[in-house]
Amino acid sequence: MLKRTYDWCIDAADKPYALWIMAAVSFAESSFFPIPPDIMLLPMSLAQPKKAWWFAAVCTIASVAGGVVGYAIGALLYDSVGHWLITVYGLSDKVETFRASYAEWGAVIILLKGLTPIPYKLVTITSGFAGYNIWLFILCSIVARGGRFFVVAVLLNRYGDLIRAELEKRLGTWVAIGAVVLVLGFYVAFKLV
Secondary structure (H helix, E strand, C coil): CHHHHHHHHHHHCCCHHHHHHHHHHHHHHCCCCCCCCHHHHHHHHHHCHHHHHHHHHHHHHHHHHHHHHHHHHHHHCHHHHHHHHHHHCCCHHHHHHHHHHHHHHHHHHHHHHHHCCCCHHHHHHHHHHHCCCHHHHHHHHHHHHHHHHHHHHHHHHHHHHHHHHHHHHCHHHHHHHHHHHHHHHHHHHHHHC
């Protein structure tokens, strides 16, 4: 199943709908979806390393747009949707602490958490809930998310063939490592928030 999914992503990389799917995943991941856009960004960039920059740009734009939706959930819908999402992730008791830290460290929190595997939706919703300046939030999101996706683009553009050969040789191992990193991101989010 893993190999089929990987092959589908590689084969679909040059199809117009793949870019839309990647953008949708990137958008949703910043506001409510638990799976990062890397599941599409990596194979698509491996299939077409020269387009890695374009794929990173699309991920960045969609992620920031999704982040604005997450911000709106926190600012406008926290009592219903936002509180429910925070509860689903088991962070209800930690939101006030996280919110208080925005007074001193808002931009640093957004920049650091936007670059890590820590679920970005937690930052976007809490930023809205905390009433963080929307324009500064958008600027920090562009820097953080763009930085994250463009690092992937640089690596895959430059070393795509080597990475693809290694990935295809040990696909299961690399997917397991990715899953561990994702789980660790959630774990760190629960501990730090």
